[in-house]
Amino acid sequence: MTAITPDTLLAELHKAADAVSALAAKLTEADVPAESALPGWTRGHVLAHITGISNAMARQLEYAARGETVELYDGGYEGRTKAIDMSAGHALEQHRADLDSALQRALRAFDSLDAVDTDAVDTDAGETDAGEAAAGAAGWSAPISYRGGVVLDGGFALWRELVIHASDLNTGRGPETWSRQFCEHLFTFLAARVPEDQKLVLQPLGLPRVTIGTGGRSTVVNGMVTDIAAWLAGREPSLGSLRASAAADGVDLPELLPWPSGVPAK
Template sequence: MTTPTPTTAEAVRDEVEAGHARLRALLPALTDTAAREPAALPGWSRAHVLSHIEGIGRAMARQARYALRGELIVAYDGGFPARTAAIEEGSRRDAAALRQAVTDTLAEASAAWAAVGPADWSRPVGYRDGDLRGALLCWWRELTIHTADALLGDSPADWPPALCHHLLDHLAPRAPKGIRLTLEATADAAPRPPCGPADAPTVTVRGTLTDLAAWLAGRAPRGPLHCTRAGTGSPLPALRDWP
């Protein structure tokens, strides 16, 4: 049975709160030794990933607070260089400080998003010149993907179906040029529309919903993905950059 992307921002907010709970439950496993160990992202430790979760969580919560006041603000003061510097500096903290920082961020995020009412979701935000619903979706993606990247016991195989369907929609622009990409999720009743021009060669990638979402998000699938081109087995195509 297909579980589509939630149709209301309130439903997305419920999914986000569930993600907060999952990450909180994993934080006690973070020791000083574990904080220095590699994460799933090349060149980053678990401490880097958790510092990034802290930063993006606070940044999106700030978008919500300012939008409710009718004000626009950039996601990060100082832009991308300041974001990178904050992650690097934050990664030097010990496990106790990291656990507390992330716990505080999740509480801040919950409070900020709880204050958004039904009529507020279309309010403009500075992040990508979008609206509050788009900022909440960003936090949902970042929270869920990077919780798995931290390698504290969560993986893409644990991603909820609604998030996976959202990722397949949001990341469709990663489909390579010059092909018509079809993603077929096993055990999913409803087929997904293909991406790409109708007259382009068709490439089909088949696997579990979580594995397809992981691959499209640039993460390692747990199981095999089966790729065919014109009915013949083929290597997985190279994906384009994130949208």
């Protein structure tokens, strides 16, 4: 897989934030209460969530710069959900203002980071080892409360949130627009969704295969890299290319475990 360095991640965060802002700029007032690609959520819910996670991750970095940690959301998962529900019905102008402010706050926080301690970063895996990073405790390696990790983990999390939820806005920018680099990052991160007794052999068309999971039941999943990533992320594959097989026979795609949440439920 292609290595993702902090500099690369920072550039991807800016690109993802620009894409979200561009999509929000094209919405009309009537689009806000319309259905998103997420069951039970309007586009207003998605906009409110992107605003909330951007502010939450910015706060993680602001506290980390002072050598402190703070929970991702006030009130945990319940507080997150309440804030989204309260903001979902805002007028479009308010959504845009809140979103732009939150994205700018988050990007400022990431742009201000010190040079990373490269010995504490596993760029192939896309996540960092919190124990090693805590020894340096500066810049990208500073501890945060999100997943008991470090700032770099927060950067990857915000990248996932911005790219995936841009597609969830249901404006025509689906998973088929996700980059190979982003999809390969999801393969690693979402390996946590593979049940303990299973192993998935991911075979993106024209690309090297990737194995995730360590169980004894092996399933091969073939398809476009974006379709495989979308399925792993719980989204509808947009190109219809997925095929699963076991022992050379066609089978249904296996059931996956829930998305690995970074917000403990209360």
